[in-house]
Amino acid sequence: MVQSLVEPTTSGDISVPQELYVKAYRIMLLARVLDDKFASLYRAGKIHGGVFLSRGQEALSVAIGVALREGDVFAPLIRDLAGRLAFNEPILDGVRNYFGSTLGPMRGRDGNVHRGRPREGQLAMISHLGAMISVVNGTLFARRMKNIAGTVGVATCGDGATSTGSFHEALNQAAVERLPLVLVVADNQYAYSTPTSRQFACRSLVDRAVGYGISGCEVDGTDLAECLRVVGDAVVRARAGAGPQLVVAHLLRLCGHGEHDDASYIDPQQKSSPLGGDCLKLAEEFLRQQCWAGADTLAQWRNEALHKVEDAVATVQREPTPDPFTEVWSALATAHLGEGNA
Amino acid sequence: MSITYLEAIRSAQARALAEDPRVFIYGQDVGAFGGAFKATKGLAKEFPGRVLDAPISEDAMAGLAIGAAIEGLRPIIEMQFADFSTVAFNQIVNQAATLFWRTGVPCPITVRLPCGATSGSGPFHSQTMEAIYAHYPGLVVLTPATVEDAYSMLLEAVAIDDPVIFCEHKLLYYHLKAAALPTEALPVGKARIAREGRDLTVVAYSAMVHEALAAAEVLQGDGWEIEVVDLRSVKPLDTDTVMGSVARTGRLLCVGEAWPWGGVTAEVIARVTCEGYDLLDAPPQRLNAKDTPVPYHPDLWAAHRPTARSIVESARKVLQH
Numbered sequence A: 001m002v003q004s005l006v007e008p009t010t011s012g013d014i015s016v017p018q019e020l021y022v023k024a025y026r027i028m029l030l031a032r033v034l035d036d037k038f039a040s041l042y043r044a045g046k047i048h049g050g051v052f053l054s055r056g057q058e059a060l061s062v063a064i065g066v067a068l069r070e071g072d073v074f075a076p077l078i079r080d081l082a083g084r085l086a087f088n089e090p091i092l093d094g095v096r097n098y099f100g101s102t103l104g105p106m107r108g109r110d111g112n113v114h115r116g117r118p119r120e121g122q123l124a125m126i127s128h129l130g131a132m133i134s135v136v137n138g139t140l141f142a143r144r145m146k147n148i149a150g151t152v153g154v155a156t157c158g159d160g161a162t163s164t165g166s167f168h169e170a171l172n173q174a175a176v177e178r179l180p181l182v183l184v185v186a187d188n189q190y191a192y193s194t195p196t197s198r199q200f201a202c203r204s205l206v207d208r209a210v211g212y213g214i215s216g217c218e219v220d221g222t223d224l225a226e227c228l229r230v231v232g233d234a235v236v237r238a239r240a241g242a243g244p245q246l247v248v249a250h251l252l253r254l255c256g257h258g259e260h261d262d263a264s265y266i267d268p269q270q271k272s273s274p275l276g277g278d279c280l281k282l283a284e285e286f287l288r289q290q291c292w293a294g295a296d297t298l299a300q301w302r303n304e305a306l307h308k309v310e311d312a313v314a315t316v317q318r319e320p321t322p323d324p325f326t327e328v329w330s331a332l333a334t335a336h337l338g339e340g341n342a
Numbered sequence B: 001m002s003i004t005y006l007e008a009i010r011s012a013q014a015r016a017l018a019e020d021p022r023v024f025i026y027g028q029d030v031g032a033f034g035g036a037f038k039a040t041k042g043l044a045k046e047f048p049g050r051v052l053d054a055p056i057s058e059d060a061m062a063g064l065a066i067g068a069a070i071e072g073l074r075p076i077i078e079m080q081f082a083d084f085s086t087v088a089f090n091q092i093v094n095q096a097a098t099l100f101w102r103t104g105v106p107c108p109i110t111v112r113l114p115c116g117a118t119s120g121s122g123p124f125h126s127q128t129m130e131a132i133y134a135h136y137p138g139l140v141v142l143t144p145a146t147v148e149d150a151y152s153m154l155l156e157a158v159a160i161d162d163p164v165i166f167c168e169h170k171l172l173y174y175h176l177k178a179a180a181l182p183t184e185a186l187p188v189g190k191a192r193i194a195r196e197g198r199d200l201t202v203v204a205y206s207a208m209v210h211e212a213l214a215a216a217e218v219l220q221g222d223g224w225e226i227e228v229v230d231l232r233s234v235k236p237l238d239t240d241t242v243m244g245s246v247a248r249t250g251r252l253l254c255v256g257e258a259w260p261w262g263g264v265t266a267e268v269i270a271r272v273t274c275e276g277y278d279l280l281d282a283p284p285q286r287l288n289a290k291d292t293p294v295p296y297h298p299d300l301w302a303a304h305r306p307t308a309r310s311i312v313e314s315a316r317k318v319l320q321h
């Protein structure tokens, strides 16, 4: 019989090793600094299209990236900058994608958060919510068919995406096939402007795990130590063959849906509640409390992150953008089957 | 010894599984049961672990196939009926069809669609979907009309590095027979002259090729020589072969089982009129199903789709213009 493991969250867990915590914090910091840079470039009119930030979700996302190994599969979504960086996405990939550089993975054909290197396990999200989960299933299914054992796939999604048919089909499929899938749901209280009360009627999204016959657990998404522990354990369980794992994190989106959105609809009470805590600030406090980093070290780390970001942006701003005249206007890998522009 | 269209599809899959360890089949009831139409009969036993039942989740079936393709496998997914592929539409047109263009990673999946109207099947087990898939960049859409093509084109579909929508016509499954499986074939992308003639070109594909051939037979009684072009693949569309035929006949009628708004017949006529206007001695015509859902009752159904009789009528109009 399969049971749902609904674990209550206990904050302030200090069983997480210092080295891991510091590594994760520094990636979160880099993600935040990079996000802030994207936001200012957006305001300066330097970005084509929208900008979508991860603010408030770095702890959860980074916990995924650091739990994965080379050879694993990760399908990040809109608010996973920290997880991407932790799973070895070069900082240049994100910057290049926002500028549409031809040297980036999508070469100006797709932009912003829609990027990846599928052959390296970094899947490139399509916009349609819920659609990436079954693709992760497919990669895991293929590995089983090829007798490759011990790899894990993580897909993420928001509270809103849990209402899609794709979400249901894919989670049920993973359960039927007992795939090593970890599905991390960031319940950040809103899907664009829609509050969760208009999105689902169950007590917590984790209750759905029971219905699928898979393990489920919850975590305080503002607490880095907790995220590292809970997400890390879920990845370990999936890797060990325990089947799909649903992780539901509770947190608040600390930004607009995109930078075009002032998020004035967010309930001020939520902002001042524990849910509205900023995971990056809380992690900083924790580092100080543990004496793992003082003010000087924190400032130095921030400086290093700023430099990395400034360097990346300066590099990419000098790079070529796509040329419509040399662009290959064909969507097929089999060139001779293309229709040209007939 | 003779082999049916359906047996050709089964044999092609057996051969693909035998020759290429990257191939697997995933779909509802395709395993031990052998599929709703028995297109995978016996394959689960012959190829253990490679012919697998899927839950009733067309979206996730397609998504899984795409993920497996990223990992280098060559999945064949069977939609129980083409009609139900609408549930997988998003994965097919937005995920599979854009993958190579966006990321440079090919997506070699084959989506088998048992399509087309059969008497008594009604609105939701009768649809032809080729036009809607052909509309999207990044997909190859095949519409075999013969036993030989069903076999060779399915093998080619599996070998192609792009997502292929394989439209197999249910009406041809059992009654269409060939003496043996082919040993050679035209490549995908080439149309075939199914019957030569000099008075009128009838362009058709899938089951309509047979209606067109029957119509040509009737018209021969009146002394007309009708050329029938079987498109074989609607995307890519072999405009050259169509144009070559129209250059010989000067007249064009396009027949499709799909609905009249847009679609393959409109596309063929648009291309011929734009690029070969001077070749035409009469305005080209098109004949499609009626613009309603496919009806259930045999009498309504027979009147809904083009048939040899309605093709003869349309052909006469073009010939007598």
Ligand SMILES: Cc1ncc(C[n+]2csc(CCOP(=O)(O)OP(=O)(O)O)c2C)c(N)n1
Pocket: A078, A079, A127, A128, A129, A157, A158, A159, A160, A161, A162, A164, A186, A188, A190, A191, A192, A253, A257
């Ligand atoms: C199928 C689909 N419908 C609508 C949208 C438009 N859309 C993009 S993000 C979004 C809200 C997503 O909310 P949630 O899943 O909670 O993620 P969050 O933005 O909160 O991280 C919507 C409606 C979409 N991308 N896909």
Ligand SMILES: [Mg+2]
Pocket: A158, A159, A160, A186, A187, A188, A189, A190, A191, A192
């Ligand atoms: Mg949300």
